[in-house]
Amino acid sequence: MVVVAMLIGVQQAPAMASAEDGSLKAKEVKELVAHAKSPADHMKLAHHYAAQAAKHEAEAAEHQALATEYAKHPPITAGKHPTGPNTAEHCRSLAEHCQNAAKSMRALAAMHEGMAKQATH
Numbered sequence: 001m002v003v004v005a006m007l008i009g010v011q012q013a014p015a016m017a018s019a020e021d022g023s024l025k026a027k028e029v030k031e032l033v034a035h036a037k038s039p040a041d042h043m044k045l046a047h048h049y050a051a052q053a054a055k056h057e058a059e060a061a062e063h064q065a066l067a068t069e070y071a072k073h074p075p076i077t078a079g080k081h082p083t084g085p086n087t088a089e090h091c092r093s094l095a096e097h098c099q100n101a102a103k104s105m106r107a108l109a110a111m112h113e114g115m116a117k118q119a120t121h
């Protein structure tokens with residue numbers, strides 16, 4: 001019974017977090033992208049993309065911190081596999097990927113903010 005309660009709590013937590021940070025469910029995003037016309041629709045998308053950018057930025061920071069630690073204490077396998085898992089280079093690569101994703105999300109957010117302004121005129 002405790003396991004069921006824990007699973008229910010875990011399943012409800014993302015839904016609550018989504019409402020708080022502006023993230024939307026994939027179905028909602030798809031629907032809004034296909035049919036957004038009002039400023040409110042575009043602002044929902046802008047907030048969603050900004051929330052996604054923040055998540056990617058946090059993940060990038062986490063990977064960069066790991067890269068710093070792995071650089072200080074490289075695993076034994078780093079010599080043979082310098083870009084393998086648990087290496088500084090691997091973590092730097094992931095951090096760069098997340099930063100690029102964040103930039104793309106910020107651009108989408110800005111685009112929808114602009115579309116929201118245009119929709120009011």
